[in-house]
Amino acid sequence: MREILRAEHLKKYFATPFGPLHAVDDVTFSIKEGSTLGVVGESGCGKSTLGRTILQLHEPTDGKIFFREQEITGCNKSEWKDLRDEMQIIFQDPMSSLDPRMAVWDIIEEPLKIQKKMDKAQRAAKVKELMDTVGIARRIQYSYPHELDGGRRQRVGIARALALDPKFIVCDEPVSALDVSIQAQIINLLMDLQKEKGLSYMFITHDLSVVKYISNEIMVMYLGQVVEKAPSDELFGNPIHPYTKALLSAIPVPDVHIHRERIVLKGEITSPVNPKPGCRLAARCQYATERCSTPQQIVEVSPNHFVSCCRVNELWQ
């Protein structure tokens, strides 16, 4: 499989009155064509910023992004514009991501209008096709977002993202705001689309059960850094980093017969503003030692399984 996207040492810092906020700090990964990379972490871990930086909705502070082996950081606008059609985004909150003053039809048509490659009839045909693809009934084509329920809104968001026939989509918590039964409908839709169109996803979420289900590979982030990255089954079957372990053990499992030992992290997430060098989990980690205050290296412990923890050899049995 060819690689569709690669990020190397990507950084995104924001200036704050109290110092730079390390939203994304030295993140490296790649995504193969037709596959899904899941990005997991709790609020404030920088996963959404990462998605937006990949799409250059934020200017990266440092690092390189390659799309189909072509560097898109620092390339000029016209080259980038064509590539941009191939990269799209689906947002978490379908309410704030749909313009409340535009009807469903107009929202889906907008990217086509901006692209200026089709005439009106072609656009109309395309919009109808998109509505069928994502399962939006014709009768709501002139409804406004506030008149729709969450599931339909998200379908509109997906149709808009698909309008320009992208090859790569950043899905930023696309099902988090939805009820369980609707969530399953949308997940199925996303997986069907992937199969049909050969899409690649970067699937950002805090919901571990969803990410396990949909991803080929999973990247766990904590305070802007990648702490562990592995193929989906490997990560769930053999988590190594203390944060990944705690995260996995914290999910309530809908099964009354399973009782697991829970690893509880002390305290709460610290501030990503002006962080000290070293492991950012150290203050909450039960395995922390003095070595944890030195900068951590990400190491490959088994094929494709990367961990950023200085005690990896001791913890990995």
Add this chain to the structure above:
Amino acid sequence: MAETSFLEVKNLVVEYTSDKQVIHAVNNASFSLKRGETLGLVGETGAGKTTIAKTILRILPDKAAKIKAGEIFFEGEDLLSISEEKMRTIRGNESAMIFQDPMTALNPTMKVGVQISEAILLHNNCSKQEGKKRAEEMLEKVGIPGQRFNDYPHQFSGGMKQRVVIAMALACNPVLLLSDEPTTALDVTIQAQVLDMMKDLKTEMETSMIMITHDLGIVAEVCDTVAVCYAGEIVEYGSVVEIFDQPMHPYTIGLFGSLPDMNGGRARLTPIKGMMPDPTNLPKGCFFQDRCPYASDECRKKHPDLNNAGGTHTVRCIRKGDEQNA
């Protein structure tokens, strides 16, 4: 008697009126809770879970909401027929509620300690110092240093705020705790902390609890019995083992089918098609008919009753009822 009907909700009907439209929020809901037990009230947005909890405390918005019918027996007394004054002595004292969003459930201009002691002073004949002391004890109990009595809500993180809200609810050692999605707004690791703490405190204080949630994982972890809500009524009820091992109502089955399996492979999810019926215009017959894979003509004609399915397990579906009877 007291053992079995510590809390009993019977045929509760609640409606909201907005812009001349009647929203049927709760339709004939009945369930009971034994002392010391935890009941999970499970369902999706708009299923009427929160309305049921607010009705038990009688804190529904006066003008919009109307309790049309039903009885709520709490320790043998019908809460819907006692005076407002009497009700006030129960609220926050014998029965308390934890709200979903800790960001908005705390008064931003009042010290958290004062907010905790508010209920203590209200229901106990004690001095302000005594109230403060007990509020500080409550803070310690939920893992917050007592010195933070004088801090304001904005000085706490989300998880800490929810701890304050829990301390507030438990301040008067209530026998019944209504928890409305207490961890939904929190991150997973914080959720785990808060759930553990709630479980410990519940055992320590011998509190009975109604846990409102949409998360079946949480239900499996903390509940003894489960009531599945759909369109304002209870469609399935039973012990947590009965429901999880042998879900019977097509809706409950659908909920389980919607969840990705954490342990198994990547089988295609089997979600429920369509969505919840419009609460202003509920269909005749079974409310689930349009989404049900087994719906027959009979389901469209007759509204099903709760049928016994063995043990404490009951289910509101003619199909399962038939099977059971046959």
Add this chain to the structure above:
Amino acid sequence: MGKYIVKRILWLIPITLLVIVFVYTILFFAPVDRARAALGMGASEQAIAEFNEKNGLDKGYLGGLIIYLKNLLHGDFGVSYYTSVSVSKQILVRLPYTVKLAILATTFGVVIGLPLGILAATHQNSWLDSLTMALTMFFSAMPTFWFALILVMIFSLHFRWLPSVGYESWKNYVMPVVSIGLHVSAIIARQARASTLEVIRSDYVTTARAKGQKESKIISDHVLRNGSIPVITVAGGNLAAMMGGALLIEQIFTIPGIGTYLFSGIASLDIPVVLGCVTMLSVFHGLIIVLVDIIYTFVDPRMKVAIIQNSAKKKILRGGETT
């Protein structure tokens, strides 16, 4: 916090300077011959030249501005072109009347408006609410100076209970205060009602109810404080605007305040008079805004953080993203 207040007050200096430049510019280029206006059409050329030299009008736009600012540095507001009376003295003599009127009218507005707004909100959709809303709608549409005339007509001319001119006794202030105060109270009542309604619907009020708190205590302990927060801004803004004197009201009741003075200055384009008053106004306005912010931090603990962060946010805007 203290550092922040000092910073805010120091910030008033450049703002006030800009206000002076702005107003000076408008007035300077007005097409009038001040000398002839002061000395009469038949004045001699020499008298006109003397007048212009005395008042710095011969120095041109920039020269005049520099002289004015230089004098201001020494606390000298200059003298009126026409009466040659010191502007600072006039302001000092007149200020007490205006301050009295402003504070009384604003207090009246808050005392009447705030409870009325809260009452209307707690009785939403009742007759009380509808009546309050109708009355406040009416009073906010009514020009205060017209209402003042009506009051004069009723209480001075018809019943002869209150004097229509003068400034010595408390009776002189009743009608000016009421005519402005009712307008202010109407605006405050509407604001208070809106913000109270929002608070009443908030989760923490439901929480208080779930604790078993009495409705009356919920209003006094939870709603009142949060509901009145936006009212502080309205009241402060009104107080600041009124420091310029309610021009027309002062005129109608012949109160010798800043308003009448400022108006006479404007009407005759008397630059030192107008600049003097406007400078004072701008400083007062700035101080009142700072005061409002300080009151905020007492009423709403979140504001302390917000205000300090807000002053820090400017840094972000200037710094942009670090790349």
Add this chain to the structure above:
Amino acid sequence: MKKEEKSEKRRSQFSIVLERLARNKGAMAGLIIMILILIVVLFGEHMTPYSYFHQDYMAMFEFPSKDHLLGTDSLGRDILSRLLYGARFSLIVSVGSVIFSAVIGGILGAIAGYYGGVVDTVVMRFLDVYQSIPGLVLCMALSVVFGSGVYTTMLALGITGIGGYARILRAQVLQVKGNEYIEAARAAKAGDLHIILKHIIPNAISPVIVSMTMGVGSGIIAIASLGFVGLGIPTHLPEWGAMLSDGRSYMGTYPYMVLAPGCCIILTVLAFNLFGDGLRDALDPRLKD
């Protein structure tokens, strides 16, 4: 589920707002008065038997009667005729000035809000200066400088109003800019102009329209205030404020000379405020039908 049947045909935002307005009694009352006033402005001079400057020394200070429905003034001029003719000054000047301030202020605010940074800082400091001079003071100073007249008054009033609109639109743009649909448009490589025209303006403009409506009301009061002290509209014209000032000297004996113009002002202002209130509700896109 919710009102789907209605969605099958295209409904523009405009028609939705109109529908909602039509259901609001207050707004409709305001609208009716506004239409009546408009008719008066357009045809007022043909509706009464007297012209506004017709002086009748045989009929000075007449109380309201069949001949003179609202009586006559010190020069024997028919007050009703003057009031009807005077409506045009209040209305035209106020509407003109509101449009002027909304356009200039709106552009300033939108630029400051959208681009932020240095531009925003400069505009905000400018507004700080603006805000520290009370509106009426600035307005009076400007109208003295510009001299009396319809257009000069419009300009004086218009300049005074710029600050308010700039602030409103800036705040709105900042808020709208934070929404994800802006990012979605950028992800579809929309340019700045497209985003401003298609997304930001339609979503940010509502409060501006509402405060423009209300602004006409306060503009009318400001014009009357100017007229009352002899500024603004030339004093020989029957501007409502000037008529009030006229009547003031005789109000002890002839109260109708003060009452009538005042009622005209209140009625007009009330109409715009009522309509503005209704408009605020109707323009909320998230409101359920």
